[in-house]
Amino acid sequence: MSELANESSAQRFESVFSGTAEGTWVAPGRVNLIGEHTDYNDGFVLPFAIPQRTEVAAARLPEHSWEAWSALNGETVRFTEDDLTPGGVPGWGAYVASVVWALRERGYDAPGARLAITSDVPLGAGLSSSASLESAVLGALVDLGRLDVPVEERPAIAQLGENKYVGMPSGILDQSASIRCREGHALFLDCRSLAVEHIPFDLASAGLAILVINSNAPHQLVDGEYAARRASCEAAAAALGVPALRDVSLDGLDDALARLDDDVLRRRTRHIVTENDRVLRTVELLRAGDVRGIGPLMTASHASMRDDFEITVEQVDLAVSAALEAGAFGARMTGGGFGGCVLALVETSAADEVRSAVEKAYAARAFTPPATFVATAAPGAHRL
Template sequence: MATASHPHEHRTDGLVVTSWFAPGRINLIGEHTDYNDGFVLPFALAVGCTATVSQAAQDWSVRSAQEPEPVVVRRSGLAGADAVPEWTRYVLGALWLLTDRGIDVPPLEVTVDSDVPTGAGLSSSAALVCSVVRAVGDHLGLDLDDDAVFALTRDVENDAVGAPTGGMDQLVSLRGEAGHVLLCDMRSHDTRPVPLDLAGHGLSVLVADTRAPHKHSDGEYGARRRGCEEAARILGVPALRDVSGEGLADALGRLDDDELRRYVRHVVTEDERVLAVARLLDEGRLPDIGQALTASHRSMRDDFRITVPEVDTAVDALLSAGALGARMTGGGFGGCVIGLLPEGDVEAAGDAVRRAFADAGFGEPSLFTASAEAGARRV
């Protein structure tokens, strides 16, 4: 168990308190490649979730600044998941899983406070899970290395919540570095920071939150994942990551189903785009990545078919306003669009998106610029 001698803890009215912050993320490029053992290139945001853990008299208490009522549950394993509101599973999941794995988790109060917009594709869920896992592990004095922390955060989303995410969001929330995107190999979970020198090139990443909400646990995301797994089975490979660009035409010829062909074409070409963008960034050629960003969006729109009119409208408006490249970011069916723009064009591009939304009869989008920030940390 943790004791008051831990240097990262503080006391409030005699109570030992442990707090961690974990950020949301933007995925620069690499969509739906994570669960195909492929490559992704996300970066951590300034917004995120702070989880604070303290001892409780009995049971487990969960509070959120974004929810009106606290939830109190008896200590148990994962079998208790069905009896609580869905948002609390992101918090209680770590406690349930640790209990099932033989850890005696004492009575605790866990309080969370997030400023990541929900349903925007900025990974509010990973920020929540990662902050809680880090805070709980720290408070209990568990000796969890980086790999064990990552595995637990992914298990919470997959097993306690039931969201079939591939782990990219948790990796960057835990390991992100300021001024860098994180090249993640989703088979080995090896990560490498890659420079994203926006200021040095006079560029900005403009984010347009279309406010067309999505939800990873909905059926469409899971259907894409199952389709990719079925295609890999037919092709006789462990995952679509194992289909090379040179072998793509042959692979497509071996698939009878047009939907599966489209899925394979997106994943294979998206992996190639991720690696190409990483190379360009390593070479200091940030302005040259725009074409790959736009090609990624077209692949998501035409092959993977996960865009909606709001995000397509935002991408078109950004490109018309001078963006070097633009794409939807996140799992799809709504959420945010990013545009890589000269700093001086950001305001006009934002106005262009607002006008395009008004002309189409869509609601007002939310617009902000994003930079690459550090990952999870004690607060």
């Protein structure tokens, strides 16, 4: 998915399938304010939904077969029950099939359906285009099939499909944000208990904005780097005798690091433990209404991702440093890493100045120009 078509997904459904959609379901992309790679370590995250979203217009089919059309390339993918084994549907269609597969794995009879998909969530930018697609498809199938699937259960179903059908070992952050976020709020999620708290995130009243800077560096996760980070975290937890790195306290960090005999595992552990602490401190500041105060925590998070978790790239680091030099209160990469986007907390009146500074820094290094937008906290998945 890339640019949302001028026509709605419902209009596209009519022209592609020569019929009328029964409804339209939407789910947003997300940015993660803070808390990177903590989700699969049973830790804490603080994402918020963005206005860019995936739309799915859909109608039920009488048999258990599925047809999905994408505005990205004009392709229609068709699959049946026989294809519902991991790897059975390739390419972008795997994300659609993964939702059907995961519903069935959880004991729900996913109905056959036709789906027309449009989106303006940028691909490969670390803004969870895949989770927004999964979440919109999930909403459509649940409603079309009149399935009694609690909202609280839906992120885990979408995650199951992405993990086991697509083969991406992601945590539950992205799907939770796309499905459970509220407008004007950040989603404070405990990834172990799945308890959520909606934290007011009213930047405009504080005269602030989050500038999202798409580094336009290639963003590739399934090729092994993300999985390698997860494996190293699991190895560190096993060596320390804890269920997950979430169980290592900040006070106990030095002792834990001394017990690890591998420097890579020490650095990965230090990032996760300190990042969890940064999420908790950020939540405390936002509860107190001190939005500006979260800036240094954002910047410290980026340094930890760069030095301890080693998931940033040159373009991302340059965007952070240029934004800070131009007056941003804080800046950090968001998403799984190895490309993607940077968040900069700025005065609303200074957003253009920061944007210009980053563009000049990129031009000086002959990098592909970055794309930018100001993000506001949008609502989660719903039916239009």
